[in-house]
Amino acid sequence: MGKSEEEKKNRKGNGPVIRKTLRFMLRTAWKEKPSLFVVYGIQFAAQLIQKVQIVILPKFLMDELTLIIRGEGLSVHVKNVILYAAIICGMSLLSNVMNNVVYQWRAILEEWFNEYFETLLADHTMKMDFEHTEDPAVLDQLNRAKEGISWYSGGVTGVLNSVYNMVINVTVLAGVTMVIALTCPLLLPIQIVALFLITFLNAKQNQIEIVQYGKLAKINRVFGYYLYRLADFSYGKEIRLYDSAEMMCRKAGRKSDEMIGTWRELSERKRTYSWGMDVVNAIRDGLSYFYMGLLAITGRITVGDFTMCAAAASELYQGMWGVVSAWQDITKRCIYANEFLVFLEYPERLSKGERQVRGEKHTIEFSHVSFRYPRSEQYVLKDINLTISSGEHLSVVGLNGAGKTTFIKLLCRLYDVTEGEILIDGINIKEYSEAEYRKLFAVVFQDFKLLAFSLRENITFGEAAQEEEVNRVLELAGFYEDARKLPEGLDTMLYKSFDEHGTELSGGQQQKTAIARALYRNAPIVILDEPTAALDPVAEYDIYRHFDCLVGNRTAIYISHRLSSCKFCDRIAVFADNTIKEYGTHSELVGREKGIYAKMFAAQAQHYVEV
Ligand code: ADP
Numbered sequence: 001m002g003k004s005e006e007e008k009k010n011r012k013g014n015g016p017v018i019r020k021t022l023r024f025m026l027r028t029a030w031k032e033k034p035s036l037f038v039v040y041g042i043q044f045a046a047q048l049i050q051k052v053q054i055v056i057l058p059k060f061l062m063d064e065l066t067l068i069i070r071g072e073g074l075s076v077h078v079k080n081v082i083l084y085a086a087i088i089c090g091m092s093l094l095s096n097v098m099n100n101v102v103y104q105w106r107a108i109l110e111e112w113f114n115e116y117f118e119t120l121l122a123d124h125t126m127k128m129d130f131e132h133t134e135d136p137a138v139l140d141q142l143n144r145a146k147e148g149i150s151w152y153s154g155g156v157t158g159v160l161n162s163v164y165n166m167v168i169n170v171t172v173l174a175g176v177t178m179v180i181a182l183t184c185p186l187l188l189p190i191q192i193v194a195l196f197l198i199t200f201l202n203a204k205q206n207q208i209e210i211v212q213y214g215k216l217a218k219i220n221r222v223f224g225y226y227l228y229r230l231a232d233f234s235y236g237k238e239i240r241l242y243d244s245a246e247m248m249c250r251k252a253g254r255k256s257d258e259m260i261g262t263w264r265e266l267s268e269r270k271r272t273y274s275w276g277m278d279v280v281n282a283i284r285d286g287l288s289y290f291y292m293g294l295l296a297i298t299g300r301i302t303v304g305d306f307t308m309c310a311a312a313a314s315e316l317y318q319g320m321w322g323v324v325s326a327w328q329d330i331t332k333r334c335i336y337a338n339e340f341l342v343f344l345e346y347p348e349r350l351s352k353g354e355r356q357v358r359g360e361k362h363t364i365e366f367s368h369v370s371f372r373y374p375r376s377e378q379y380v381l382k383d384i385n386l387t388i389s390s391g392e393h394l395s396v397v398g399l400n401g402a403g404k405t406t407f408i409k410l411l412c413r414l415y416d417v418t419e420g421e422i423l424i425d426g427i428n429i430k431e432y433s434e435a436e437y438r439k440l441f442a443v444v445f446q447d448f449k450l451l452a453f454s455l456r457e458n459i460t461f462g463e464a465a466q467e468e469e470v471n472r473v474l475e476l477a478g479f480y481e482d483a484r485k486l487p488e489g490l491d492t493m494l495y496k497s498f499d500e501h502g503t504e505l506s507g508g509q510q511q512k513t514a515i516a517r518a519l520y521r522n523a524p525i526v527i528l529d530e531p532t533a534a535l536d537p538v539a540e541y542d543i544y545r546h547f548d549c550l551v552g553n554r555t556a557i558y559i560s561h562r563l564s565s566c567k568f569c570d571r572i573a574v575f576a577d578n579t580i581k582e583y584g585t586h587s588e589l590v591g592r593e594k595g596i597y598a599k600m601f602a603a604q605a606q607h608y609v610e611v
Contacts, residue, residue: 014331021334024341025159032116036157039106040164046098047168053091055176055311060084063304110157117149117156117340127348130414131374141343147217148339159337162329169322176312176319183301184309186291191313194284195320201273201280206328212266219259226252288313353431357424357440360524361390362555364411368420371410380406382578383420388571390524393548393556395566397597398575404559405446407575408529411557412441442523446530448514450505452498455483456490459517473519476546479512515543525555544568563601572597 029036061084064077125133125142132138149155180187226248289310296306369384381403388394396404409415410422413429422429429437450458459470470490474480486492486503493499494513505513518526528547541564548556548568558569566572567586574582574589574597582589582597589597 014335017338018331018334021159021338021341022163022330025156025337028116029113029156029160033109033112035105036109036160039102039109040160042098043102043106043164044168044171046095046102048171049091049098050095051172051175051315053088053095055179055308055315057084057088057091058311059302059304059308061088061304062307063302066303106157110155113156114150121145121149121340121343124344124346124348128346129416130409132346135374138346141339141346143221144339145343148336152336153333155337159330159333162326162333165322166326166330169319169326172315173319173323176315179312180309180316183305183312184292184295187288187309187313187316190284190287190291191317191320194280195317195324197280198277198321199324201276202325203328205270205273206332208266208269210332212262212269215262216259219255219262223252223255223259226255284317353429353433353437355427355431355433355436357432357436359425362424362440362524363390363426364388364525364555365423365426366411366420367423369410369417369422370419371406371415372418373406373415379418379578381410384580386573386580386583388555388557390555391553392571393551393569394558395569395572396557396559396575397561397563397566397572397600400561402575403578404575405529408443408445408527408557408559411527412443413437440523440525441527442518442521442525443527444511444514444518444529448511450494450510450513452493452495452502454488454491454493455486455513458494458513459520461517469520470516473516474512476519476550477512477516478543478546479509479516482509512543515547519547519550523554525557526551527557527559529559530561563597563604 061081064080064084068074068077068081121142128138153159154161177188229248292301292306292309292313295301296303301309364387366384366386369381370379371381372379384407396407398404406415410417413434416430424432424437424440456470459473460466467490471480474483483490487501493502494505496502496504515528518528526547528544540560540562544558544560545568556569558566560566570585572582572584572586572589573580574595576596582592582595589595590601592598
């Protein structure tokens with residue numbers, strides 16, 4: 001397809017996007033904050049009052065003044081002058097007051113809608129399949145949605161402001177066209193030709209802007225990455241230890257230069273068109289005043305008519321320009337805001353089960369489960385068959401990359417299996433309600449995250465905190481004593497993002513906090529996915545053993561590369577070559593000659609002999 005054909009198709013393609021976005025914005029505004037339409041109503045009335053006051057009333061004032069200057073019926077005309085002046089003042093005051101009220105009100109609504117969209121975006125992101133969070137195309141779309149709905153389009157108020165501008169401009173245009181047609185009709189073609197030329201030049205400028213903004217968005221993303229990392233405490237250690245601050249600043253500096261260069265290029269490329277517009281404006285004004293002056297000198301219009309026509313011509317031009325730019329604005333804003341709708345169209349989780357999880361005891365079964373990650377050809381797990389009875393404690397071991405974490409992710413339904421099925425109590429896990437299903441698990445992942453909340457909130461996640469229970473789980477995680485010593489105890493904020501007195505926990509303390517969080521959740525199936533890598537073997541062994549005591553009759557799955565931590569488990573599954581190679585109790589596996597487990601255990605012996 002040729003370039004111009006493609007452009008034509010693109011242009012034609014905007015219609016449905018605009019209609020869809022407008023419908024969405026109008027519906028959202030009407031449903032969430034109908035008061036926005038009251039705001040527009042008041043603003044509309046205020047602007048009409050202002051236009052009448054600027055265009056029509058001065059005519060009567062001028063005509064009365066002309067009569068006074070000519071000395072005709074002095075007292076009547078002076079009275080009229082005072083009356084018109086008072087009306088003009090009154091209308092000006094009224095429209096200004098109305099505009100001020102609306103300005104504040106609209107700013108509040110704008111902020112409200114910004115937060116509404118952010119929440120909608122976060123909500124949808126959480127409801128999407130987890131695999132989408134790793135898909136570069138989805139992440140890109142998420143960025144486009146954020147930018148599109150915020151400052152590129154202005155969200156609901158941004159798009160509806162453009163629609164409002166269209167409505168008010170069309171109304172004003174109809175009024176002033178009538179005034180001009182009745183008084184100095186030739187002004188119409190002069191203004192229309194000028195507008196046509198200006199629109200053309202402006203469209204050229206817009207094209208340049210769109211290309212340059214596309215470049216800027218890319219540069220901004222990279223620039224933002226460097227700056228955020230530099231300002232992010234969690235990267236502080238790496239940045240300092242590896243002296244990478246200088247490199248990052250240098251890279252950020254280069255991006256900043258690129259950004260300035262792009263802005264400079266933008267203004268240079270727009271300059272010729274700006275000059276063209278200035279020339280067209282000057283010619284338009286010269287011709288208009290010459291024509292109106294001629295009519296006035298030849299007595300075909302009064303001085304008042306001259307004033308009115310001059311004001312009407314300016315309003316006509318502004319109105320026509322307003323309609324064109326409102327249309328361009330609607331198009332541009334809708335296209336940007338549409339990125340948000342495209343993101344919302346990414347499906348929420350496909351299979352939505354309804355089934356409730358019943359009872360306290362649950363049997364987990366992997367039946368011929370194979371899995372490969374989305375957009376990957378390679379199977380990470382192949383034909384996994386395993387049953388974990390209720391209350392069983394299973395240890396999952398294997399070399400790095402053997403698929404242990406993937407096995408846990410499948411069980412937690414962060415991904416759906418490629419082949420086979422996972423059953424809980426004999427029922428495919430896809431049939432369960434997702435919210436219910438997730439309640440079954442308390443998981444501590446290798447790459448667990450703590451949030452910039454208080455220590456207590458990181459453990460309880462907003463539940464009305466049971467002080468005793470929090471202390472108990474902290475004790476079990478081996479963090480009670482240290483936690484008491486923190487400046488504000490349980491209420492100490494983690495990280496310094498929001499609180500300058502916030503604390504940076506050590507790696508081990510963070511892991512203990514994550515473990516305490518899992519213990520607090522009191523779920524029937526608990527999983528530790530090697531969250532203890534920062535601990536020494538003795539501390540790790542203690543945690544796993546403590547943890548195992550607390551877990552008691554609940555089902556537990558432990559991943560650890562330190563095999564001493566598996567000794568107390570009922571069963572051990574050894575992952576290798578994408579599948580379960582060995583399965584049995586510690587004493588069974590350790591006794592197998594040339595067994596993988598036996599070899600790994602022997603290799604690590606020095607770590608646990610003293611335990
Ligand atoms: P383990 O926990 O045993 O160290 P993982 O389950 O983390 O192993 O990883 C198993 C394999 O899957 C590895 O080869 C890893 O590179 C790959 N893998 C892990 N996560 C992803 C992902 N999100 N996308 C693609 N491949 C992945």
